[in-house]
Amino acid sequence: MSFKLEKVDQNTNARAGVLETGHGLVQTPIFMPVGTVGSVKAVDFTFLKEDIKAKIILGNTYHLYLRPGIDIIEKAGGLHKFNTWDGPILTDSGGYQVFSLSANRKLSEEGAMFKSHIDGSKHLFTPENVVEIQRSIGSDIMMALDECTPYPCEYDYAKKSMEMTHRWLDRGFTHYKNTQPKYGFNQHYFPIVQGSVFENLRKESAKVISSYDAAGYAIGGLSVGEPHHMMYDMIDVVNDILPKEKPRYLMGVGTPENIIEGIARGVDMFDCVMPTRNGRNGMLFTSEGIINIKNKKWEDDFSPIDPNGTSYVDYKYSKAYLRHLIHSNEYLGPQIASIHNLAFYLELVRQARQKIIDGDFNQWKNAILPKLKQRL
RNA sequence: GGGGAGAUACCAAAGUGGCCAACUGGGGCAGACUGUAACUCUGCUGUCUUAUGACUUCGGAGGUUCGAAUCCUCCUCUCCCCA
Secondary structure: OEEEEEEEOOOOOOEEEEEEEOOEEEEEOEEEEEOOOOOOOOOOHHHHHHOOOOOOEEEEHHHHHHOOOHHHHHHHOOHHHHHOOOOOEEEEOOHHHHHHOHHHEEEOOOOEEEEOOOOOOEEEEOHHHHHHHHHHHOOOEEEOOOOOOOOOOOHHHHHHHHHHHHHHHHHHHHHHHOOOOOOOOOOEEEOEEOOOOOHHHHHHHHHHHHOOOOOOEEEOOOOOOOOHHHHHHHHHHHHOOOOOOOOEEEOOOOOHHHHHHHHHOOOOEEEEOHHHHHHHOOEEEEOOEEEEOOOHHHOOOOOEOOOOOOOHHHHHOEHHHHHHHHHOOOOHHHHHHHHHHHHHHHHHHHHHHHHHHHOOHHHHHHHHHHHHHOEO
């Protein structure tokens, strides 16, 4: 995979680049919709591609391994064939499930032993077999197995955890080098920086991770409940060390504001469930501000969902109608909300990229930020 | 015409002498959600701007009792069965 930096902003660390994958080019900065079980919840792939203009999406190793199972995905010829998404796919390793399903797993040096949330069966995820599984899924970008630590986190625990994540990385990377893609296109392997909210740990982790000749590098363990300023500080610390010529991926982030702040700090790739999950729950990110569409005040507001929106749904449907759908628990409601939010996120990063190239990113950022945060 | 059952908050529905301003659903109103166990979860939902506080409530009117949504009398209404 090659990554070409096209422009670096003069006032911030924002970058515009192009990522080349076995499934096409991705202009960065980019937001990647999350498709955990091989589907971006409530959004048809045709819409995802043509209306939302998503370029790369996520899948999840843990979830896809449990269901439908790796044998099925292999029989299908990989996840791209299975779900019809022909753009790049990045798969998370299950490291986030180490955090989110912490009650169902035990960690050891060997790996993470999970008790399936579906049927209670036990499954060991190791740095090595997680590479194998992602080979079988056929993701364009495979993530290293890591431990995403919670917040707050004791320093001693964060340090030990980070060190184990580093050892896991070494095993995983070796295994990655010793195995081949299964479907005729290159697969890449991203290491992940950990270290919780401790500057010295983050620095150490960034250095260790940078010593691996990877196609890109990820920042994990953030947006797990820490204050925003801490997250931003950690991004600064880490990006100061990570190789400039490689893409940086900030895992699981975030709100539109978080993403703009991340871009300003030199992050190239983002993913988050927020546009889809919060959308399903009635939260809309719009050019005018944040809307809780369930609120009574939208009951008779027949204006478009977003008058400046780029999606078909933005001018097709009114706020009042969407509110009615969500209130009535109609399937169409979460669909429209998810499509709108994703389109908004993708348009946001497209604009950011254009502003970086035009050289007025910082101005634009300062102008747009208050609106992104504003609650309507 | 005869026999039976019942009326509780926006709706449904518990409660049958004090622990009842009243269980639980639904609805309504608000909040949360960041590498997705999530179309999920949390709070509030008689009135009083706040309450470990006050006041008014369980079809209506009387009554019994220290005390009634709960017991008694009458009234009004609803539903079911038989003619």
